[in-house]
Amino acid sequence: MTAKPIPPQHGTERCYRKGCRREICRSAYRNSRKRADYHRRNGHRGNVDTTAVSLHLSKLLDSGLTRLQIASAADVSDRAIRYVLNGQTTMHRSTAIRILDVQPRTEPVRVDATATRRRIQALAYIGWPIIRTAEAAGLSHRHVFGILNGSVATLAPEHAQRYERVYAELSERPGPTDHSRSIARRNGWAPPIAWDDDTIVDPAAHPEWTGQCGTDRGYHLHKIEHIPMCTPCDEAHQQWLAERPDLKGVELRSAIASARGQAAGRGVALAENARELLAQELSWDAIATRLRAHPGQIAAAMRRYPDTSPAALGIAA
Structure with missing residues (x-):
């Protein structure tokens, strides 16, 4: 351009x-x-x-x-x-x-590239090719890959705004290629559902994969949902182990199994309650507030524990 x-x-x-x-x-x-x-x-x-x-x-x-x-x-x-x-x-x-x-500009004209990088990665996670989203934002492929690899740390506000618009348009629907999904998962990139409007622009924030990230429950939800482990959850589990130095062998395995079961039970309850609230035509934000959970955790629970009632399965009563 x-x-x-x-x-x-x-x-x-x-x-x-x-x-x-x-x-x-x-x-x-x-x-x-x-x-x-x-x-x-x-x-x-x-x-x-x-x-x-x-x-x-x-x-x-x-x-x-x-x-x-x-x-x-x-x-x-x-x-x-x-x-x-x-x-x-x-x-x-x-x-x-x-x-x-020629005199330099005096007003600030560059913004941190963190939010744009996360948006590129999140769209790739749901199947949108990086090159395609770059073209939709009107940016060169070289510039976008520079943002991804960190060699471009700041960018013009209008470029960040273009990607924000592309993200708003595409993040609610899956993209066309599994290749992009494979790249994203191989690199540990987070999907759109792991971010909200505040965390995606905060360089210090971590993706909220489970709705419980940063806790031992989050660690077990990662394992249950087969979600790539995030650093806060791994650190939380290590802290959980460090606080129980006396647990060994069978006792330790039993405590871990109990914690894992509690995490799974929370998921079942979330899925059931979310479906009831959706039937009442509540918005996702309202459901997340009511259940005190992140939308990403609720959606993951609903995928993990699908509705098996006769009505949902199309079985006549």
Whole structure:
């Protein structure tokens, strides 16, 4: 996607070259010509070292300007910018001056990529190919894979907003490919149901796989539901074991079995109660509030313990 050019600023040689004839732009142009004449008369070399230009470009990029926007503001080619970024050591003096005249943005224009990364991963978990969601968001494949592997830690707000819209559109329905699901499960990515609007944007938050994550019950729900183990639940189970150093052999296995049974019993009750509330046409948020459970835990319980009543099975009473 082509970056939107930055309009020329009054009081610059570029503004004059674009056709502006305000006095401050005329003056900037005259001063530019005087500098060029001065350097020519004094035998100054046309090319200069690019060290200062390279450092300045880094500041401009860090402020949120794109390479194309910098080239447009400096009235130079994108190729000139790219060459310096790729290690070119000299460039024409006038080109260097124009680049050095470009000022960084002062307002914050980058946002943390954590939420976007989680949205990409969650959509892959339910079968939406990464390349397809990237195209839907209008982002390049390279940029999206940079977000996934962590080499892109921040991104423009409008890019994050595009993926947020794609996520809102696709996260409620399964995607078309099992290959994406396999990739997501192999990498331990979390599905949409493991996140809510608050946790998905919080870099310190963990996915809520079971509705009880961070507890020993959550640990057993992971095992029962065959859900990839999350770090908080694994740590909680290790803490549970550490608090019972006297339990050994049969006693330890019996205590673990009892805890596992309690977790499974909670799942059966959740599934039954959720179906009753759904029959009353309550929303998922209302059901989660009533049952004091995360929607992800409720949905997992309903999948694990399906309705086996005669009516549900289509058996006449």
